[in-house]
Amino acid sequence: MDKGEFTINNFLKKLITISLSLIVVFFYINNVKPVHATEVKKSFDYLCVASTSLAGDIEIKMNVTPTVSIPDFVQPNQEIPVTDMKTAIQVDLTGELAPLKAFINPFNGHVSQFQLQTVNQTVNAVGEEGAAIPETPFNEEDTFIPFQISGKDTNVTAGEESVDIHVGEIEAEIHAKLGSTPINLPVTCTPPSDSLLATVQVEEAADATDPEISIIGDNPMHLKIGEPYTELGATASDNVDGDITDQITITGNVNTDVAGEYTVTYSVADKAGNKTTATRTIFVKNTEEPGDGDKPGDGGQPDGDDPGDGEQPGGSNPNDGNKPGDDDPGDGNKPDDGDDDSGDENKPGGDELPGGNDPNDGKPGGGQQPDDGNGNPGGKIDNPKNDMQNNVLPNTATNTPFILLIGTLLLVLGGALYVTRKFVFN
Secondary structure, three states, rough: OOHHHHHHHHHHHHHHHHHHHHHHHHHOOOOOOOOEEEEEEOOEEEEEEEEEOEEEEEEEEEEEEEEEEEEEEEEOOEEEEEEEEEEEEEEEOOOOOOHHHHOOOOEEEEEEEEEOOOOEEEEOOEEEOOEOOOOEEEOOOEEEEEEEEEOEEEEEEEEOOOEEEEEEEEEEEEEEEEEOOEEEEEEEEOOOOOOEEEEEEEEEOOOOOOEEEEEEHHHHHEEEEEOOOOOOOEEEOOOOEEEEEHHHEEEOOOOOOOOOEEEEEEEEEEOOOOOOEEEEEEEEEEEOOOOOOOOOOOOOOOOOOOOOOOOOOOOOOOOOOOOOOOOOOOOOEEEEEEHHOOOOOOOOOOEEEOOEEEOOOOOOOOOOOOOOOOOOOOOOOOHHHHHHOOOOOOOOOOOHHHHHHHHHHHHHHHHHHHHHHHHHHH
C-alpha cells in the first residue's frame, strides 16, 4: 500500500465517523424517544366554568388533547417519567361564550394547573410556573379558538401493580378587555368520567429469594447395624412458585450393614433459578449388649467373675495348674495339706490313698488310683466333676479301723446266732 492509498483510507474513515456523529446529533435534537417509551395521545371533552362580574358564571366547552411520552413498563415502586408533554386545546365559541367574543379577541391567558392523577398521587403537568396561552386572534364566524401549551417533565410513582394515569382538573385565567380595561376571568375545567390517559405495566419483581426445604422426620437419625433405613423425604415451598415439593431431588446412600456416618441431600430450585439444599445425617452404630454397654464379651457374668480372666466359677483358675477336685470347696485348701482344719482327718479323701501315694501327684482326680491291697491298680475312681456339682469330694480311699470294726461286729453277730440256734432251738 502506497502513501496515497493510506491517505485516502484515513479520509474515508474520518468521513464515516463524522457522518455517524451528525446522525446521532440530528436524532438527539429532534427528541428521539427512548426505545422503552411510548407516545400516548388522547382527546377529552372538558367542561369549564368562567366567573364574570357582568354575566355571572358561564359554561365553556373545551376539547383537550395531551400528547406525552410514557414507558411501556417499569419495575415495582419505580418512578414513571412523563415527558415531552404538549397539549392541543380548542375552546368552543358556540355556547355561552359567544356573546363575549368581542371581549376575548385576540384570545390569550394563562394555565396555572393541569393535573395528572394516579390512584395515590397527583402532579401538575405544567409545573409551578404554569403555561402561557399564546395570543390567538380569531374571526367572528369561527366556532372554536385553537391553541397549544407545553407541559413540564414530571414523574409519578409505580406500586406493585399496573398504574393508570388519568387527566385531572385544569385551572386557568382568560384575559379579556372591557374597552381599554383588562379583565381576568378565572376558569376551572373538569374532565369527563372517562379520564384515563395511559396505563403503565409493572413487571413482576425479580425473584431473588431461595426456596425453603423442611426435612421430614429425625435429623440427625440414629440406626443400629442391620436396621433398615426408610427415606421420609422433605417438603419445599417458594415465595413465588408456592409448593414445589414434587421438584425435590434426593441424593445419597445409606448402608446400614456398615457402621458409620451417612448423609442424604435434598435439592430444589424455583422457576427463577434460585436453589436450596438441605442434608439429613444418619448415624449407624453397633448393637449394644445388655450390661456395661461395651462390646460383646466385655460384660461380667452374674457371679461377678470374668470368663476371660482364666478363672472358673467359684474362683478357681483352670489355667493355674490345678485340676478339678484339687481344692476343697469352701476352705480353699488341698486335701491333707497339713492344716488343722476341723473335720479334715475323717472326711473321705482326707487321708492318703492306699499305697501311700500323695493324692496331689499331678494325676487326674488329685491322686493315684486305689489298689486292691496287693499293690495292683484297682478300678477307676468316680469322675470328680459329678460330685463337684454338689460340692462333695468323691470317696477315693478306705478306712482300715472302720473295716476292722465292721469285721468285729460281724463276728459278734455270727457268734450270737450260733449260740441261739444251738441252745435255744435245740
